[in-house]
Amino acid sequence: MSQTTAAPHPDAGTRPPFLTLSGMSKRYGGVRALADVTFACARGSIHAVLGENGAGKSTLIKIIAGVVQPDEGAMSLDGRAVAFPNPAVANRAGVVCVFQELSLMPDLTVADNILVGDPPRRFGLIDRRAQRLRAEELLASIGCEDVNPRLTVRDLPLSRRQMVEIAKALSKRPRLLILDEATSALTAADVERVYAMLARLKAEGVAILYISHRMHEIDALADTLSVFRNGRHIETFPKGARSPARIVELMIGRELTAQYPPKPQLAGPCHPRPPARLVVQDLTWGERLKGLSFTIGRGEIVGLGGLDGQGQKEVLLALFGVLKGAGGTVTVDGKPHRPSSPAEAKDGGLALIPEDRKTEGLMLPMSIADNLVAASLPRISGLVIDRARERAAVAEAVRRLQIKIGSPEDAVSTLSGGNQQKVVIAKWLMTEPGLILLNDPTRGIDVGTKQEIYRLLRDLADAGAAILFYSTDYDELIGCCDRVNVMYDGRVVRELEGAAITEQAIVACALNMEEAGRG
């Protein structure tokens, strides 16, 4: 990671800050999102903003990017007072944001998307050829030569979309670049490319605001760190001035307990393997799954690891009845399992926490209560939905997962990301599943909620559930899983167990370096 530790730009520190905010406040109805925030960030440095969901980070960057207007406070850029009524004006001033919620138009091509704000034109008409070449150039600058600019964004996997989003931001020639969880869906290789790009921009004197929940990223990248909590700016300090544990304490305002719950000693020489709940033999699907076999026992959490796009998601989708024409045999609790739809899979006792909570996990405009009962409606309805039982089930779910809500009748879109994900998980727990499939369930959610989810998973496993857990975050696999199946090119290349689950082993197997994996 030597390229990421480029020296600060010569201007850093010697000139006044590039961006300053003073007295910024913002309320949403009765909720105070930002309270009297004063904040500055400098040219040629990477400034990390830390905080739990709901700490005010999102509101902060939305104000800087012109998406929302502050109630009070002033902003200045390069010494001049500015106000951005909308993102277009902010873009023109050189303030560009890579949002967590992708700002891509799925039906437009990659090239259209990257240059959508200001496409190359001839006689006022978009010059598609020049646009494509420019898009290729921008993609190449972040190491994505393999993305065909003629494809529609809809045809790209999430990780590639996020790289397109970054290329799009670069096309606007930012002077202040804001990255909001921009690496949360990226593969490890892409993350390295983004680091290199950030180092280059930093050397060119661009001010960079970096928001991430991944501490090791912040450790690798940031020059300065600012912690937010409950809408307030708590502290700003240079990297290395506070220990990671202290930083987390600042973020959550309380002492940090162990991040991952302890693993039981299930398997081992003196412990027999628990009885299998899920047995997968020779699972195939087109070109993506090439015959893989594994089992999960009662009370086990089994991880799926490896580089993004090696078939992990397809395994989950195949088990959940989404993929047509999957081959091989699957048994759940000894019974053959061949679902032809998620509805059938659900009846077989399966639950899937999907990849994208906003499109596959939740019906955003509907209420929290409607979302919570969506998967378990048959349980609470006779001829019509039993309102009393619905209310009781909702209250129970909110209590069990400690979801922070106002009223269950509020739209689920009003919740923070972490609480939205809790709603998705609670929805599925209400079906009392015996086998829980998770597709990257902690993407873009805060440390506190992550911990709660890890604990919940372990509790569910202890209660007898079998859990299949796909994550792009290796830390998580190491901390949570009893065993990890590392996938490469549609196959399980290695099953790691117990103390053998290390980052080196996962990375080595993920790259299919068989020998190194054993070493």
Add this chain to the structure above:
Amino acid sequence: MADVAVPAGRPVGRGNLALRLRQNAGLLGAVALFIVFYGVYNLYHPRGFSEQVLIQNANEVFSIALVAMAQTVPVLMGGLDLSVGAVMTLVNCLASHLVAGSPVQIVLGVVACLAAGTAFGFLNGCIVVYGRIQPIIATLASGAIAIGIALFLRPKPGGKLDEDLSWAMTNALGDLAETYGLFDGGQAAWFQPVAWLPVPLVLLALVILCVWMPFERTLTGRTVYAIGSAEGAAYMSGLPIARAKLAAFTLAGFFAGVGGLFLAIQTSSGNADIPQAGAYTLNSIAAVVIGGTSLLGGSGGAVASVVGALVLRAISFNFRIFDIPPLMQPLVEGLVLLAAVSLGALRALRTRNRLELFR
């Protein structure tokens, strides 16, 4: 999310052709349908594949093609315009008053008719953008207003348009040249290879080439697609949302106006025909769908809708050949339409990841 494994390096040649074919599958299906229906019609027609038949059909196709183009623009944004048929009717009635007299009067009349359609579309845009009313309900109301004005202009069918203009616009290019003494009265040698072309088809091509295709390539046009694909993302990308919506409805008004003007020229009269206005609006939606434009917005285009309109008309041409009793025609038309639209649903059979059907 399947088939994303794009090989490293720059895909060239065949790969891009395959990609284009895949991205335009809806349009290609519509073209194939048209070839089948129109081919059958001409094969069984006693004077099939002749210039007269082509000219007659071109006249029958023009107005619905333009109204379908009009419908396409709001649909690309994810909205529906229920006023396109009514605006066409309004301009039709206006033209029956204005497009006659001296050449100068005729030109001014034509300009006034097109301006009226465009202005009405702009009005629709203002209601949607500044009134923040959903397109479908805004245009339901404004369409009724357009019909009201049309009835006021033409309580009973009638009026008169310039006869030379009617003749010249509804026949072959050669007749146009002869009527107005262009290109040596249509006898110029270079002109002969194109003299047989029906004027309505040439006009249609001109509207596509000079209005739609440039619009599609402006930032505003791109924004129309972006809004239909993901309006929030379009806003976050700093695109001119309000301008694009105004432009989309204005353009729809213009296309509908051209359709109405031609209808007046073709029939040499104006008629505030309420059922006809409704039928044109509904057929325009059908044409848009047959052409492969998504009703959710974001993908498709006006050229595809023109092909959709051609398919619709080709279906009804066949009724004349195969002696389907008039009382049966709506039923048969409905069945054929359903079958045609179902072709688009065939992709559901090919998709191996069921989740993709919901994206």
